[in-house]
Every structure is written in C-alpha cells, then in structure tokens.
Amino acid sequence: MKQTAILGAGVMGETLLSGLVRAGRRVDKLLVGEKREVRARELEDRYGVAVVGNVEAAQKADTLALVVKPQDMGALLEEIAPHLRPGQLVVSLAAGITTAFIESRVPEGVAVVRVMPNTPALVDEGMAAIAPGSHCDEKHLAEAESLLSSTGKVMRIPERQMDAVTAISGSGPAYIFYVVESMIESGVHLGLPRATATELVVQTLVGSGRMLQETGTHPTVLREQVTSPAGTTAAAVRELEKHGVRAAFLSAMEAARDRSRELAEGS
Numbered sequence: 001m002k003q004t005a006i007l008g009a010g011v012m013g014e015t016l017l018s019g020l021v022r023a024g025r026r027v028d029k030l031l032v033g034e035k036r037e038v039r040a041r042e043l044e045d046r047y048g049v050a051v052v053g054n055v056e057a058a059q060k061a062d063t064l065a066l067v068v069k070p071q072d073m074g075a076l077l078e079e080i081a082p083h084l085r086p087g088q089l090v091v092s093l094a095a096g097i098t099t100a101f102i103e104s105r106v107p108e109g110v111a112v113v114r115v116m117p118n119t120p121a122l123v124d125e126g127m128a129a130i131a132p133g134s135h136c137d138e139k140h141l142a143e144a145e146s147l148l149s150s151t152g153k154v155m156r157i158p159e160r161q162m163d164a165v166t167a168i169s170g171s172g173p174a175y176i177f178y179v180v181e182s183m184i185e186s187g188v189h190l191g192l193p194r195a196t197a198t199e200l201v202v203q204t205l206v207g208s209g210r211m212l213q214e215t216g217t218h219p220t221v222l223r224e225q226v227t228s229p230a231g232t233t234a235a236a237v238r239e240l241e242k243h244g245v246r247a248a249f250l251s252a253m254e255a256a257r258d259r260s261r262e263l264a265e266g267s
C-alpha cells in the first residue's frame with residue numbers, strides 16, 4: 001500500500017485524516033506534516049499516526065494532500081518542491097488555488113489534482129469535486145477519489161467548472177444553514193419554543209434531504225406533493241416568490257462564483 005501524507009492538519013486536514021483512519025487505511029501508511037509541537041502530539045495520541053516535518057513527508061509519501069489555507073500554499077510549495085519527484089501525486093484542497101499554480105512550482109512529472117471539499121465531510125457526508133491537472137492520468141484520479149471517498153461522495157469535473165462548484169457545493173452548506181436559521185427564527189416568531197422550532201426544522205431538513213436522495217424524484221414534484229390547491233404551503237410559496245427568493249439564490253451563487261474566480265486570479 002502506498003504512503004499518503006497530509007500537510008496542514010487543521011479542521012479539513014484532520015477531517016480527512018480521521019475519515020481515512022475510519023475507512024480502514026493503515027495508520028503506518030499515513031503521515032502528517034505539522035509544525036506546531038502541541039498539535040503534533042495531539043494528533044499522534046488521537047490517531048496513532050506519525051507526525052513528521054514537511055520535507056520528510058514530501059520525501060517519503062507517494063501522495064501528498066495539501067490542506068493549508070490558500071495564502072499559505074505558496075510557502076508550503078516552496079518548502080517541499082525541491083524534495084518532490086516525478087510520479088508523485090499532489091492533491092490540493094485549497095480553495096482558489098489552480099492546478100497551473102501548483103504545477104508551475106513543482107518538478108515536471110508530478111501529478112496534481114485539485115479538490116473542492118465541503119464541511120459535511122466532518123460527518124462523512126461530504127461532497128468533493130476533483131479536477132485533474134495536466135499531467136494526471138486515470139491512476140492519479142482514482143487515488144484522489146479513494147482519498148476523498150473516505151469522507152463522502154466524490155465527483156470528477158473539468159477544472160473550468162471549479163468556480164461554479166465552489167459556489168454550489170463548497171459554500172452550499174452555509175446557504176442551507178442560513179435557511180435553517182431563518183426557519184427557526186420564524187418558528188420563534190410564531191410562538192414556538194426555540195428548542196421545539198430547532199428540532200422541527202432540523203428533522204424536516206434531514207427528512208427532505210433523504211427523500212431527494214432515496215426517491216430520485218425531481219424537487220419540483222416533491223414540492224408539488226406538499227402544495228395542495230389554495231392550502232397553507234401554497235400561501236407560503238406565494239410569499240417566497242413575491243420576495244424574489246429564487247432570483248436571490250441565483251444572484252447569490254453568481255456572486256460566489258465571481259468571488260471564487262477573483263480569488264483564483266489573485267493567486
């Protein structure tokens with residue numbers, strides 16, 4: 001089995017590490033690059049994984065998952081690039097960092113895959129999109145897929161779709177939480193205790209999500225099933241339309257896509 005290193009063990013890095021361990025990856029085939037001593041001990045105690053310097057990880061690993069903040073990516077690549085060799089795979093989870101940015105900083109022949117994960121990966125229900133760089137073959141994509149599938153679903157996309165994917169599934173959990181917050185607040189305004197409103201909304205969300213996933217039925221059909229003529233749901237949906245909620249979603253996601261583009265250009 002090949003050696004995999006995770007460089008940058010913050011929130012997302014630890015999520016990936018714990019997913020891989022739970023998915024049955026051998027801990028002796030995993031390495032973590034972490035500079036803070038306290039954090040290194042914590043990860044060693046929690047997962048039994050070896051924590052090493054970035055250079056040692058770059059020398060030993062076949063696959064390197066880079067999970068640092070976008071603004072730290074340049075410095076990390078500068079540190080590890082002299083120790084990389086053709087045939088290795090670099091998987092980047094940093095938002096807005098293009099495969100071209102990484103390829104221009106690593107030796108020729110190092111394969112690069114770019115990933116847009118999302119936070120439900122924390123509960124193994126993530127949605128990760130992966131895009132190949134220019135020296136990537138099927139074997140590299142399959143390896144990236146196998147890494148990310150430890151924390152949820154994985155979809156292959158061309159890199160030109162990455163900004164749209166960032167706007168939809170990368171930022172997506174935030175929109176859902178925003179809707180949940182709004183519905184809970186509404187429940188409170190209607191006189192429900194906050195705990196009651198919260199439980200009602202969260203289970204409604206989970207149940208609706210499972211219906212979408214398990215029935216495969218189009219959301220419009222599912223919505224129509226709840227909307228009887230001149231009934232309560234119809235009255236609510238009319239207000240949502242009147243306030244332009246559908247149009248607001250489109251504008252919001254266009255704004256997220258444009259911001260993702262700007263950040264990528266800035267890198």
Ligand SMILES: NC(=O)c1ccc[n+]([C@@H]2O[C@H](COP(=O)([O-])OP(=O)(O)OC[C@H]3O[C@@H](n4cnc5c(N)ncnc54)[C@H](OP(=O)(O)O)[C@@H]3O)[C@@H](O)[C@H]2O)c1
Nearest residue numbers: 008009010011012067068069070072094095117118119170
């Ligand atoms: N789509 C999404 O929802 C989503 C969600 C989460 C993350 N992400 C992506 O995942 C990446 C990580 O985000 P995060 O939330 O996990 O950030 P984070 O919690 O700040 O984790 C980044 C970690 O990298 C460490 N680090 C920084 N420079 C390093 C270096 N040169 N070598 C080794 N470690 C280094 C940091 O250590 P120090 O704290 O000591 O600097 C920190 O522990 C980001 O690029 C982000 O775009 C995407």
